[in-house]
Amino acid sequence: MTVIPEAAGTPPMPIRFADIAWPTARRYWLANARVPACLLGGDAASPMPLDVEGVVDADILVDDGRLARIELPGGKRDDGIADIDIGRRQVWPTLIDIHTHLDKGHTVERSPNIDGTFHNARVAAAADRPNWTAPDLRRRMDFGLRCAYAHGVSAVRTHIDTYHETVDRSWQVLCEKRDEWRGRVDLQAVSLCPIDLLADEFGDRVAATVAKSGGLLGGVTRASIGNHGAPLDNIDALLDRLFSLAARHDLDIDLHVDETHDAAAATLPIVARAAMRHGYRGRVVCGHCCSLAMQSDGEVDRTLDLVAEAGIAIVTLPTVNMYLQDRNAQRTPRWRGVTVVREMLRRGIRVAAAGDNCRDSFHAYGDHDALDTFRQAVRILHLDHPLQGAPALVGTTPASIGDFAGHGQMAVGAPARLIVFNARTINEIVSRPQSDRVVIDRGRRLDVKAPDYSELWQEQDGRLECGGNS
Numbered sequence: 001m002t003v004i005p006e007a008a009g010t011p012p013m014p015i016r017f018a019d020i021a022w023p024t025a026r027r028y029w030l031a032n033a034r035v036p037a038c039l040l041g042g043d044a045a046s047p048m049p050l051d052v053e054g055v056v057d058a059d060i061l062v063d064d065g066r067l068a069r070i071e072l073p074g075g076k077r078d079d080g081i082a083d084i085d086i087g088r089r090q091v092w093p094t095l096i097d098i099h100t101h102l103d104k105g106h107t108v109e110r111s112p113n114i115d116g117t118f119h120n121a122r123v124a125a126a127a128d129r130p131n132w133t134a135p136d137l138r139r140r141m142d143f144g145l146r147c148a149y150a151h152g153v154s155a156v157r158t159h160i161d162t163y164h165e166t167v168d169r170s171w172q173v174l175c176e177k178r179d180e181w182r183g184r185v186d187l188q189a190v191s192l193c194p195i196d197l198l199a200d201e202f203g204d205r206v207a208a209t210v211a212k213s214g215g216l217l218g219g220v221t222r223a224s225i226g227n228h229g230a231p232l233d234n235i236d237a238l239l240d241r242l243f244s245l246a247a248r249h250d251l252d253i254d255l256h257v258d259e260t261h262d263a264a265a266a267t268l269p270i271v272a273r274a275a276m277r278h279g280y281r282g283r284v285v286c287g288h289c290c291s292l293a294m295q296s297d298g299e300v301d302r303t304l305d306l307v308a309e310a311g312i313a314i315v316t317l318p319t320v321n322m323y324l325q326d327r328n329a330q331r332t333p334r335w336r337g338v339t340v341v342r343e344m345l346r347r348g349i350r351v352a353a354a355g356d357n358c359r360d361s362f363h364a365y366g367d368h369d370a371l372d373t374f375r376q377a378v379r380i381l382h383l384d385h386p387l388q389g390a391p392a393l394v395g396t397t398p399a400s401i402g403d404f405a406g407h408g409q410m411a412v413g414a415p416a417r418l419i420v421f422n423a424r425t426i427n428e429i430v431s432r433p434q435s436d437r438v439v440i441d442r443g444r445r446l447d448v449k450a451p452d453y454s455e456l457w458q459e460q461d462g463r464l465e466c467g468g469n470s
């Protein structure tokens with residue numbers, strides 16, 4: 001083991017993070033690593049001794065940009081291979097952000113939410129949409145993807161506002177960006193509009209666009225006018241229409257569901273029944289589902305039975321739920337805004353955590369950093385005591401929900417996309433922002449930083465403007 005100078009009689013200190021010589025060889029061992037077992041997949045998940053956080057000690061052989069072996073410490077080594085001792089620090093796979101809005105991101109300065117409520121978030125977003133020219137979308141989506149990449153996020157699913165006036169432009173830019181970023185940040189996209197907009201021929205146009213673009217069909221289970229509340233009178237017919245459109249093009253479905261404190265908002269069981277009616281078991285994701293937490297235990301039980309039976313996967317958006325829910329200028333919030341994640345996990349329902357909106361009217365903050373989402377999710381959702389299993393919500397589970405091969409999970413044969421933290425325990429990861437993390441992309445240390453905010457600002461008529469639509 002590499003050591004730094006020490007006083008006589010004291011035990012050797014592990015190598016300092018700043019002194020690690022990051023690999024340049026095609027083939028090398030990352031030795032003395034520690035990996036949460038819940039982030040190991042395939043053969044690597046075979047029994048290894050776990051500590052109290054569910055973390056295993058491992059040596060990792062990287063060969064030609066791939067994970068060639070994941071071994072217990074002292075496991076057989078091939079002679080002559082470079083050995084990078086990382087001093088028992090944590091190594092994670094690069095992470096997945098399975099629910100974002102790259103098309104809205106970084107509009108917060110030019111289109112602020114005047115009071116931070118959900119209602120005014122919608123008003124501000126609708127008012128800003130005319131600014132979404134192709135160059136504007138390109139610049140902001142690219143900014144978001146560069147943030148994600150620098151932070152060690154290698155797969156992103158974004159919802160795309162899909163309205164009459166935006167459908168062609170937004171999906172064209174999305175496809176451009178997806179091609180441009182493929183291999184660095186793999187991108188999936190979901191159409192997003194209130195589901196009543198899909199009822200007429202516009203629904204056919206949306207489904208055809210999504211199918212042509214390789215996306216997923218989505219929507220919000222509320223009316224186009226109004227907030228989430230009691231289910232629409234014709235919700236069954238609207239969902240039948242949405243599922244039929246999806247089935248016609250063989251599209252998976254990802255919905256925004258019951259994003260409110262209003263217990264009357266209970267479309268989740270209705271979506272579950274529709275999924276089963278249309279043969280869509282295991283092909284539907286529901287995001288938010290906040291109001292479920294405000295319903296009676298009996299109602300929660302009945303709904304979760306249906307969700308489990310329909311194989312619906314849930315995405316919780318803890319940072320944005322905490323920002324938007326229970327907001328009232330006259331009153332301090334009493335509720336964290338999140339759905340019943342622990343109860344879902346106990347039933348074996350797949351639950352991922354994701355970032356949602358970033359610096360727009362729905363959420364004023366964020367940096368497309370799934371690790372930040374994880375760290376906040378641990379606190380907001382009490383994903384701790386034990387922490388064992390928590391990292392799966394931004395790794396293994398979204399990999400399975402979104403079928404993101406080679407992301408969010410370390411498996412022998414997968415691309416060596418890794419994050420090395422200056423932390424030995426998950427506790428140390430949760431406790432600091434990890435702004436000194438090292439990202440390894442297909443075996444090589446990534447040398448990029450999140451873009452400078454100044455790139456979003458420009459001089460216009462002698463004034464400094466943020467995110468103009470040039």
Ligand SMILES: [Zn+2]
Pocket residue numbers: 099100101159256287356357
């Ligand atoms: Zn969303």
